[in-house]
Amino acid sequence: xxxxxxxxxxxxxxxxxxxxxxxxxxxxxxxxxxxxxxxxxxxxxxxxxxxxxxxxxxxxxxxxxxxxxxxxxxxxxxxxxxxxxxxxxxxxxxxxxxxxxxxxxxxxxxxxxxxxxxxxxxxxxxxxxxxxxxxxxxxxxxxxxxxxxxxxxxxxxxxxxxxxxxxxxxxxxxxxxxxxxxxxxxxxxxxxxxxxxxxxxxxxxxxxxxxxxxxxxxxxxxxxxxxxxxxxxxxxxxxxxxxxxxxxxxxxxxxxxxxxxxxxxxxxxxxxx
Amino acid sequence: xxxxxxxxxxxxxxxxxxxxxxxxxxxxxxxxxxxxxxxxxxxxxxxxxxxxxxxxxxxxxxxxxxxxxxxxxxxxxxxxxxxxxxxxxxxxxxxxxxxxxxxxxxxxxxxxxxxxxxxxxxxxxxxxxxxxxxxxxxxxxxxxxxxxxxxxxxxxxxxxxxxxxxxxxxxxxxxxxxxxxxxxxxxxxxxxxxxxxxxxxxxxxxxxxxxxxxxxxxxxxxxxxxxxxxxxxxxxxxxxxxxxxxxxxxxxxxxxxxxxxxxxxxxxxxxxxxxxxxxxxxxxxxxxxxxxxxxxxxxxxxxxxxxxxxxxxxxxxxxxxxxxxxxxxxxxxxxxxxxxxxxxxxxxxxxx
Numbered sequence: 001x002x003x004x005x006x007x008x009x010x011x012x013x014x015x016x017x018x019x020x021x022x023x024x025x026x027x028x029x030x031x032x033x034x035x036x037x038x039x040x041x042x043x044x045x046x047x048x049x050x051x052x053x054x055x056x057x058x059x060x061x062x063x064x065x066x067x068x069x070x071x072x073x074x075x076x077x078x079x080x081x082x083x084x085x086x087x088x089x090x091x092x093x094x095x096x097x098x099x100x101x102x103x104x105x106x107x108x109x110x111x112x113x114x115x116x117x118x119x120x121x122x123x124x125x126x127x128x129x130x131x132x133x134x135x136x137x138x139x140x141x142x143x144x145x146x147x148x149x150x151x152x153x154x155x156x157x158x159x160x161x162x163x164x165x166x167x168x169x170x171x172x173x174x175x176x177x178x179x180x181x182x183x184x185x186x187x188x189x190x191x192x193x194x195x196x197x198x199x200x201x202x203x204x205x206x207x208x209x210x211x212x213x214x215x216x217x218x219x220x221x222x223x224x225x226x227x228x229x230x231x232x233x234x235x236x237x238x239x240x241x242x243x244x245x246x247x248x249x250x251x252x253x254x255x256x257x258x259x260x261x262x263x264x265x266x267x268x269x270x271x272x273x
Numbered sequence: 274x275x276x277x278x279x280x281x282x283x284x285x286x287x288x289x290x291x292x293x294x295x296x297x298x299x300x301x302x303x304x305x306x307x308x309x310x311x312x313x314x315x316x317x318x319x320x321x322x323x324x325x326x327x328x329x330x331x332x333x334x335x336x337x338x339x340x341x342x343x344x345x346x347x348x349x350x351x352x353x354x355x356x357x358x359x360x361x362x363x364x365x366x367x368x369x370x371x372x373x374x375x376x377x378x379x380x381x382x383x384x385x386x387x388x389x390x391x392x393x394x395x396x397x398x399x400x401x402x403x404x405x406x407x408x409x410x411x412x413x414x415x416x417x418x419x420x421x422x423x424x425x426x427x428x429x430x431x432x433x434x435x436x437x438x439x440x441x442x443x444x445x446x447x448x449x450x451x452x453x454x455x456x457x458x459x460x461x462x463x464x465x466x467x468x469x470x471x472x473x474x475x476x477x478x479x480x481x482x483x484x485x486x487x488x489x490x491x492x493x494x495x496x497x498x499x500x501x502x503x504x505x506x507x508x509x510x511x512x513x514x515x516x517x518x519x520x521x522x523x524x525x526x527x528x529x530x531x532x533x534x535x536x537x538x539x540x541x542x543x544x545x546x547x548x549x550x551x552x553x554x555x556x557x558x559x560x561x562x563x564x565x566x567x568x569x570x571x572x573x574x575x576x577x578x579x580x581x582x583x584x585x586x587x588x589x590x591x592x593x594x595x596x597x598x599x600x601x602x603x604x605x606x607x608x609x610x611x612x613x614x615x616x617x618x619x620x621x622x623x624x625x
Contacts, residue, residue, distance in 0.1 A: 044295070051556035052299045052309065090301055090560030092369065136554035136564055154280060169277050171284060186490075187317065187483045187567045189553060205482060205492075216294075218284045235284075237291055249295045 037063035039256030049246030059084025118153030147179030363552035387518030427458030447512035447610030457523025
């Protein structure tokens with residue numbers, strides 16, 4: 001509990017720091033952006049608490065983001081959701097008997113340097129849910145990963161066709177040096193058991209773990225037209241490594257389209273760009 | 274453009290390294306599958322002390338029988354043999370074409386079956402019986418006793434249904450609640466039923482969950498107490514007799530254990546089948562499934578009744594009675610109800 005309080009305190013401090021840096025950077029008129037992302041994905045999922053076998057399958061994802069850019073600093077709040085149906089890889093393959101969902105909330109600050117280089121940090125919270133009724137009293141699995149991430153981005157003009165509008169190539173990688181994870185304990189019992197239904201026992205067998213480099217991300221894409229449509233490929237890897245009693249790995253490859261709306265604070269210049 | 278190509282190469286190779294990050298799945302060979310199951314049981318099974326099984330000895334005996342060239346049928350036989358050594362009805366291996374079961378538990382459940390279902394159906398429930406949720410019910414002994422057959426805790430045992438039955442027969446002297454050959458199901462149903470019984474805040478049982486790989490790694494005990502009665506479900510104060518046999522397993526044994534703490538409830542028939550360890554499931558490297566008990570449960574006075582809850586009064590079904598259409602266990606339950614209501618309560622047998 002002590003570590004949990006300290007870690008969450010640190011995360012709050014970092015979030016506050018991001019706001020402070022962002023505020024300092026906003027000496028000029030800020031630009032507000034709102035973006036909606038939809039994508040199709042393919043995920044691999046393995047939770048050693050219930051199965052040593054990797055489950056794979058298609059998924060859909062959606063992301064909503066709001067950002068505020070001033071000078072060279074950009075502060076954004078993002079919500080990302082992914083839901084998929086998976087099957088194991090051992091013959092005879094079952095139908096898609098495992099379903100999973102992921103909800104991610106991210107507060108990120110990126111600072112743009114010369115030559116299209118972006119550096120920044122974010123505080124993330126990822127909540128994972130999975131269900132596979134075959135596993136009886138362990139049919140329900142949940143996990144939470146709270147992490148501090150470092151981001152490195154790069155973007156450069158890209159001329160695909162002569163005499164056409166300039167497009168941009170954008171790329172970014174991110175990783176979490178440290179994270180705090182909330183995972184099922186040794187017996188991996190979910191609340192389906194209702195072993196102690198008279199008490200409030202949600203997640204009573206869950207435990208907290210520290211884990212380094214628990215999330216890795218990479219994305220690359222193309223900004224098209226007047227910089228309001230992005231087509232991108234995104235890869236995300238979430239793991240507990242061996243720091244929890246039962247290791248969990250989750251990877252997602254997704255092809256996404258992002259539509260971005262921009263609003264300048266200056267009323268005379270309040271139009272999309 | 275050159276820079277972009279380099280970036281794309283770097284990022285794609287980064288993402289394609291996920292197999293290295295994740296590591297390969299365990300190869301689904303018979304030997305790996307055997308070793309995986311043995312280790313899972315060794316580290317997570319909660320009832321070694323009650324079952325008295327030397328798990329290392331089981332490994333030494335059965336591991337030589339496994340080879341990577343053996344057929345699925347042969348491997349299944351070995352895995353079933355291994356997990357059946359636990360003599361636990363909650364310990365099974367299964368896949369699409371077969372499922373294991375402990376011979377000892379099987380014989381215990383069906384070899385001492387203490388109910389004749391046709392007799393119950395023809396002479397107690399009758400063709401005009403009613404059903405509510407998982408309950409089949411009717412009145413017997415000229416409407417003096419409510420007989421409820423509850424065949425599985427997997428079927429709904431909602432308080433609403435039970436309350437409806439009680440309200441339907443307000444003049445009945447008591448309830449015979451037949452749980453023989455009830456193999457268990459959803460443990461929540463027992464709490465629904467207990468809402469209608471007189472609550473005095475009594476402790477019902479204690480439970481522990483496996484917390485580490487050593488055989489004695491457990492969480493601290495959690496105590497469970499009788500659920501609160503409320504205005505919606507006023508307590509049923511009349512005698513309540515439950516009938517059990519060796520086929521009363523898992524959730525039914527939990528229910529019988531809880532009933533020991535209710536003064537208005539009497540358990541008669543045979544000892545239950547046990548199964549007070551909560552089963553947890555998982556998958557083997559070859560895609561088959563397993564489950565076994567990962568918790569243990571003690572009565573309020575600290576005893577482990579994993580192998581069965583003894584009745585307050587042993588009443589075995591008489592074949593001679595069955596021949597003439599009489600279930601002498603139900604008849605005994607009716608006599609107990611009438612006797613209690615005649616202000617001549619029978620002292621509960623202190624079998625726990």
